[in-house]
Amino acid sequence: MPAPSTPKAAVPFRRALAAWYRKAARDLPWRRTRDPYAVLVSEFMLQQTQVSRVLDYYGPFLRRYPTIAHLARARPATVREAWDGLGYYRRAANLHRLAREVVSRHGGRLPREIEELRRLPGVGAYTAGAVATFAFERPAAAVDTNVARVLGRAFLGRDRVKGAAGTTAVARLAEALQPRRGRSAWTFNQALMELGALVCTARSPRCADCPVGGLCTWYRSRVRTRPGGGRLAGAPRPPRR
Numbered sequence: 266m267p268a269p270s271t272p273k274a275a276v277p278f279r280r281a282l283a284a285w286y287r288k289a290a291r292d293l294p295w296r297r298t299r300d301p302y303a304v305l306v307s308e309f310m311l312q313q314t315q316v317s318r319v320l321d322y323y324g325p326f327l328r329r330y331p332t333i334a335h336l337a338r339a340r341p342a343t344v345r346e347a348w349d350g351l352g353y354y355r356r357a358a359n360l361h362r363l364a365r366e367v368v369s370r371h372g373g374r375l376p377r378e379i380e381e382l383r384r385l386p387g388v389g390a391y392t393a394g395a396v397a398t399f400a401f402e403r404p405a406a407a408v409d410t411n412v413a414r415v416l417g418r419a420f421l422g423r424d425r426v427k428g429a430a431g432t433t434a435v436a437r438l439a440e441a442l443q444p445r446r447g448r449s450a451w452t453f454n455q456a457l458m459e460l461g462a463l464v465c466t467a468r469s470p471r472c473a474d475c476p477v478g479g480l481c482t483w484y485r486s487r488v489r490t491r492p493g494g495g496r497l498a499g500a501p502r503p504p505r506r
């Protein structure tokens with residue numbers, strides 16, 4: 266497959282997003298660590314679950330099972346108990362199986378490579394990318410629903426990304442937009458998710474407050490079709506006369 270081409274607005278988009286993230290990001294415990302196991306636990310917990318709910322479980326779970334070896338040694342019933350109330354218990358079972366597999370086959374260390382991560386129980390394309398970028402600071406796309414929405418609107422001009430073709434287009438975009446430096450990739454991927462969670466929400470995006478409003482295809486098309494138009498957030502102000 267040919268390498269995806271980088272959109273023209275990639276550089277200003279990344280810059281605006283990173284500057285906004287530094288000011289506006291929430292201080293979440295899994296953003297303060299690069300411990301692969303702790304990052305992995307957060308990603309399993311965050312699947313289809315709100316951040317506020319995960320915050321109640323994340324710390325206690327890690328105190329109970331501070332390393333992947335501790336988790337691997339645990340009995341399934343106690344892992345289920347630690348997860349009790351968080352829902353989707355299949356995640357807990359998969360995480361537990363994963364821990365046992367990492368201990369038995371990888372010497373207790375999570376692999377760094379996406380392909381190897383994807384072979385572990387319960388790890389799909391998103392989780393593998395998220396662990397690669399958030400734990401190992403690698404330029405790797407991690408496309409969840411928030412990221413797909415932001416990229417679909419900003420670069421494809423679509424409110425919702427649908428179907429296999431749309432999913433592929435967004436995945437290629439996410440890859441093409443990755444900064445080369447790992448630390449910048451970490452910030453970029455966190456910032457995309459944060460923008461989708463706080464500003465570019467599904468039902469009521471706050472385009473007028475958006476740091477990438479001036480670069481957003483979807484927003485520009487809406488302003489153009491609105492009577493009177495108006496200045497786009499993030500767009501340069503017209504020169505004074």
Ligand code: SF4
Nearest residue numbers: 465472475478481484
């Ligand atoms: S301008 Fe609006 S639609 Fe575009 S990325 Fe920002 S919040 Fe989302």
